[in-house]
Amino acid sequence: MTxxxxxxxxxxxxxxxxxxxxxTITVTNPANPACTVSQNVPRPNCQCPNIQPPxxxxxxMCAGSTVPLLTATSSGGFQISWYSAFSGxxxxxxxxxxxxxxxxxxxxxxxxAAAYDPVTKCESNRIALILTVxxxxxxxxxxxxxxxxxxxxxxxxxxxxxxxxxYNWTNTNxxxxxxxxxxxxxxSFTGQNVSSRQVSTVxxxxxxxxxxxxxxxxxxxxxxxxxxxxxxxxCTADLLKYNIxxxxxxxxxxxxxxxxxxxxxxxxxxxxSPVTVTCTNTQNASCLASATVPAPNCxxxxxxxxxxxxTRICQGLPIPAFTATTQAGxxxxxxxxxxxxxxxSTNSSTYLPTSAGTYYAEAVDVTKGCIxxxxxxxxxVDPLPSVTLTGDFRICKGASTTLTAxxxxxxxxxxxxxxxxxxxxxxxxxxxxxxxxxxANLCSDKKSQLVQVDALPVLTVTTDCGAGKDSGIVNTTGxxxxxxxxxxxxxxxxxxxxxxxxxxxxxxxxxxxxxxSGCQADxxxxxxxxxxxxxxxxxxxxxxxxxxxxxxxxxxGGQLGGxxxxxxxxxxxxxxxxxxVSGAQFSGKVKAVxxxxxCSGELEIEVINNITAEVLATDPLCPGQANGRLELSGxxxxxxxxxxxxxxxxxxxxxxxxxxxxxxxxxxxxxxxSFSKSVTLISPQDWDxxxxxxDKNNVLxxxxxxxxxxxxxxxxxxxxxxxxxxxxxSCNDCLNxxxxxxxxxxxxxxxxxxxxxxxxxxxxxxIRKDDKVDIAxxxxxxxxxxxxxxxxxxxxxxxxxxxxxxxxDRWGNKMFEKQNIGVNKPDEGxxxxxxxxxxxxxxxxxxxx
Numbered sequence: 001m002t003x004x005x006x007x008x009x010x011x012x013x014x015x016x017x018x019x020x021x022x023x024t025i026t027v028t029n030p031a032n033p034a035c036t037v038s039q040n041v042p043r044p045n046c047q048c049p050n051i052q053p054p055x056x057x058x059x060x061m062c063a064g065s066t067v068p069l070l071t072a073t074s075s076g077g078f079q080i081s082w083y084s085a086f087s088g089x090x091x092x093x094x095x096x097x098x099x100x101x102x103x104x105x106x107x108x109x110x111x112x113a114a115a116y117d118p119v120t121k122c123e124s125n126r127i128a129l130i131l132t133v134x135x136x137x138x139x140x141x142x143x144x145x146x147x148x149x150x151x152x153x154x155x156x157x158x159x160x161x162x163x164x165x166x167y168n169w170t171n172t173n174x175x176x177x178x179x180x181x182x183x184x185x186x187x188s189f190t191g192q193n194v195s196s197r198q199v200s201t202v203x204x205x206x207x208x209x210x211x212x213x214x215x216x217x218x219x220x221x222x223x224x225x226x227x228x229x230x231x232x233x234x235c236t237a238d239l240l241k242y243n244i245x246x247x248x249x250x251x252x253x254x255x256x257x258x259x260x261x262x263x264x265x266x267x268x269x270x271x272x273s274p275v276t277v278t279c280t281n282t283q284n285a286s287c288l289a290s291a292t293v294p295a296p297n298c299x300x301x302x303x304x305x306x307x308x309x310x311t312r313i314c315q316g317l318p319i320p321a322f323t324a325t326t327q328a329g330x331x332x333x334x335x336x337x338x339x340x341x342x343x344x345s346t347n348s349s350t351y352l353p354t355s356a357g358t359y360y361a362e363a364v365d366v367t368k369g370c371i372x373x374x375x376x377x378x379x380x381v382d383p384l385p386s387v388t389l390t391g392d393f394r395i396c397k398g399a400s401t402t403l404t405a406x407x408x409x410x411x412x413x414x415x416x417x418x419x420x421x422x423x424x425x426x427x428x429x430x431x432x433x434x435x436x437x438x439x440a441n442l443c444s445d446k447k448s449q450l451v452q453v454d455a456l457p458v459l460t461v462t463t464d465c466g467a468g469k470d471s472g473i474v475n476t477t478g479x480x481x482x483x484x485x486x487x488x489x490x491x492x493x494x495x496x497x498x499x500x501x502x503x504x505x506x507x508x509x510x511x512x513x514x515x516x517s518g519c520q521a522d523x524x525x526x527x528x529x530x531x532x533x534x535x536x537x538x539x540x541x542x543x544x545x546x547x548x549x550x551x552x553x554x555x556x557g558g559q560l561g562g563x564x565x566x567x568x569x570x571x572x573x574x575x576x577x578x579x580x581v582s583g584a585q586f587s588g589k590v591k592a593v594x595x596x597x598x599c600s601g602e603l604e605i606e607v608i609n610n611i612t613a614e615v616l617a618t619d620p621l622c623p624g625q626a627n628g629r630l631e632l633s634g635x636x637x638x639x640x641x642x643x644x645x646x647x648x649x650x651x652x653x654x655x656x657x658x659x660x661x662x663x664x665x666x667x668x669x670x671x672x673x674s675f676s677k678s679v680t681l682i683s684p685q686d687w688d689x690x691x692x693x694x695d696k697n698n699v700l701x702x703x704x705x706x707x708x709x710x711x712x713x714x715x716x717x718x719x720x721x722x723x724x725x726x727x728x729x730s731c732n733d734c735l736n737x738x739x740x741x742x743x744x745x746x747x748x749x750x751x752x753x754x755x756x757x758x759x760x761x762x763x764x765x766x767i768r769k770d771d772k773v774d775i776a777x778x779x780x781x782x783x784x785x786x787x788x789x790x791x792x793x794x795x796x797x798x799x800x801x802x803x804x805x806x807x808x809d810r811w812g813n814k815m816f817e818k819q820n821i822g823v824n825k826p827d828e829g830x831x832x833x834x835x836x837x838x839x840x841x842x843x844x845x846x847x848x849x
């Protein structure tokens with residue numbers, strides 16, 4: 001760099017005389033002096049005052065977006081000038097506080113602003129304002145991913161080239177096992193076990209600072225992974241082939257041998273072992289489940305399943321062992337499943353289960369490796385009844401309370417009574433009552449209850465006569481039983497202390513009540529001052545009668561013209577001749593008083609409640625069965641000792657094992673209290689398996705047979721349908737199964753209604769033994785006798801056509817093949833030729849389809 005004036009320094013020219021009007025500065029390329037650039041710099045006004053530079057803020061933008069304005073402000077109110085350089089350079093704009101930059105694409109550019117005084121033509125130093133252009137981030141494309149449910153999806157790493165880029169992503173389908181959104185790379189995760197194909201679109205958006213780039217999307221597909229379970233492997237009836245029965249979901253079955261059906265692989269030659277069974281997802285062949293199945297021992301004879309019975313117990317009782325029986329020479333293995341699994345026990349006819357459930361016994365011929373189908377044994381543990389006990393559990397001495405139990409079908413009390421409710425009466429001390437409750441499953445539980453008996457207060461009453469004929473005195477002394485307080489009444493009227501003076505002749509009922517127990521003691525005294533004795537008796541000397549009954553009183557003592565009265569008066573009525581009729585609503589103690597000429601006599605009797613009860617009737621469950629039931633509930637009233645009769649015969653309730661019919665119930669006691677009711681047990685409507693038929697009999701092996709059962713029982717009342725055995729049937733719980741028997745089979749149908757009533761019927765489906773295909777084992781195609789053609793001989797009613805016949809020589813070479821061959825037709829057979837010449841003598845194999 002050179003200058004026409006002054007001294008050239010590092011980035012500046014100094015020492016220029018103020019008389020110099022213009023300074024020319026030149027920059028020359030030292031490698032090529034012809035390459036130069038020059039600029040004339042006019043002399044500044046060195047007489048200008050110091051002007052404060054403007055203030056402003058830098059700006060930023062994302063590449064490709066709208067360019068923002070730059071803004072500068074002068075504190076002195078001067079104009080703003082914009083330049084392209086810190087000094088000199090191009091004047092970009094004048095007299096404007098803002099400037100619209102035009103940066104090169106993607107370039108960060110610095111602009112300069114100065115405060116300018118138009119009066120003095122003076123200008124401040126310039127400030128730099130930078131326009132930063134930030135790059136827009138990008139993200140590289142991610143390939144689509146397809147996996148099977150339950151498989152791992154590899155980690156997904158996002159990239160785009162700009163350091164510091166943040167990748168935000170969203171997921172349209174969380175069923176694949178990925179959350180709905182996230183930031184950064186996606187860690188490896190396991191695809192969900194889905195029941196159908198699930199496709200998700202994942203969108204990734206790059207963000208770098210304030211700049212957001214374009215999104216990229218890719219798909220993650222999770223296909224259902226099929227399931228495959230080998231249910232059972234069974235030999236065919238002719239023991240030449242075997243079938244594999246499977247359960248599968250989510251795909252199509254295939255097998256390395258045999259014919260593939262919806263849920264089985266059939267007609268596998270018994271020498272083929274093992275067979276690989278595969279279930280493949282039709283949308284994604286890589287999603288599959290396979291199992292390798294060894295051939296069963298089809299040389300085994302049919303072994304009958306063990307026999308035995310289910311077990312039912314009540315909760316809390318010891319669990320009994322199952323017992324299974326089988327034929328001699330066989331062992332019994334126990335399992336937890338109907339097929340497969342590890343034995344729970346081997347070589348044992350008994351097994352002790354640990355909990356409720358179904359267990360299975362299998363008969364095993366250990367010498368031949370042959371087994372039977374498994375027999376289920378079910379252990380049911382019934383819960384104990386939930387016993388409830390209600391009543392008044394605190395009474396006064398001598399009072400009664402009704403205790404009522406619930407939660408079962410039958411009851412037995414510690415008192416020996418068998419109704420659901422009993423009356424506890426005449427108690428002198430607290431007593432515990434226990435009831436044992438039995439439910440419909442014959443499970444029992446018990447509950448005890450203490451009935452607290454509070455003692456009665458002690459009441460002592462004395463009488464005396466005063467000076468006159470009608471001047472009696474009553475003195476009362478009461479003692480509490482539990483330290484409470486006593487209150488008194490005389491003839492039902494409150495009295496402070498229970499004492500009387502100048503009492504007229506007659507009866508007086510003194511009652512003391514203790515609080516807080518409420519227990520009472522009472523006594524009756526009679527003032528007979530100056531009176532002749534009056535005696536009152538009752539006919540038969542009976543002092544207890546039933547509510548609504550009557551008693552005849554008589555009086556003695558020579559008194560005439562007397563009157564009768566009752567205390568309390570609500571106890572009933574008594575006529576002039578002394579006949580007492582108790583009130584229909586009254587129960588308790590009553591005094592009958594006879595008064596004549598100021599003198600009286602009395603007698604106390606007790607009126608007890610009449611007997612009431614509710615009869616619970618349970619009809620027989622099944623027609624003709626004797627399992628009806630009559631029981632009593634809420635039995636109250638009468639004396640403790642009662643007589644129970646059913647149809648005039650003494651009975652103990654509940655009465656069980658009853659047939660349908662009419663029944664008269666009578667309950668009575670010694671005091672004339674009674675209860676009677678007539679009930680009728682109704683037999684349920686009878687029903688039966690009206691018919692059990694098949695559309696054909698004497699059929700071929702595996703030929704379809706439609707079995708039809710007709711009932712006169714509504715479908716809604718059917719509880720269960722069971723066929724025994726269930727071999728070769730399309731269903732075991734329907735009325736109209738399709739059978740494909742491989743041997744003659746007697747099918748037994750058992751139908752149970754909702755009440756547990758069962759009906760049975762059986763039908764025999766016979767297999768024809770004469771329906772067969774005869775294949776000759778030797779023939780001589782030499783034209784010398786009648787055995788020159790090898791052809792198929794069969795019963796035309798059973799076999800009408802052979803789909804294909806193939807003959808191989810002993811080395812496996814195919815010598816003859818023909819399709820759609822008729823039976824019993826020599827002209828459609830093999831004449832023994834091979835490649836136009838007679839085949840050599842030897843052994844050949846024949847396959848028929």
